Amino acid sequence: MVSPESFFHVALKVPDVDAAVAFYRNHLEGDLLEHEQPAEDATGAENVEHAALTVGDKRVYVFDRAPYEAAGLVDELPYGFLHFGYVVPDVEAAAADLEDHVRLVMEPTVFGDLKVAFFEGPAGERLELLESLD
Template identity: 80%
Template sequence: MVTPESFYHVALKVTDVDAAVAFYRNHLAGEVIERKRPDEDATGAENVSHAALQVGDKRLYVFDRAPYEAAGLVEDLPYGFLHFGYVVPDVAAAAADLEGDVLFVMEPTVFGDMKIAFIEGPAGERIELLEYLD
């Protein structure tokens, strides 16, 4: 069993990041804490438009493409719910603990300043396990 330190975020893939930001700001008092658009020469995981919003006590990320999708680590994903994320102290240890009991959508991978892995829940939902690297 893995014991997460915290529930961190929900991620959505949307057709229009600006429209999604406006919706969550106007209807759920979302506060934009980060907004990025890719540079003209961006490739892979950097070629993603996204915003992070604080909605209530949680973060909501809206992407035009998931960074791990843009990097080619998973197949193209449909619009809508991408995943929810839990912070764990050690992704590799969590993965070892879960191995054989769950389906891994993406094995542990260093991604920027994090180590992440994705597992599939019982309804097919994607769950991100994330560890911040120093």
């Protein structure tokens, strides 16, 4: 059984990151933590515009496309909900515990200072398990 340390974020794919940021700031009192544009020479997972906000006591990430989508690790995803993110102490161990019970969408992979893995829950919802490597 996997015991997440915390619920960390929800991630959304949106057609207009600026419009999503404005909505969450203006209508839900979201606090903008970061808003990054990809560098001109960015490729793969780095070629993504994203913003992070705190809404209430949780983070909301909005992307023009998911980093794992931009890296070619999954097929193109529709706009809307991308995944829930849960912090675990060991992504490899958590993935091993879950592999016989849910469908693995993406093997444990390192993105910057995180190791992440993605699964589908029983209704097809995507779950991200993330471990800080720093």
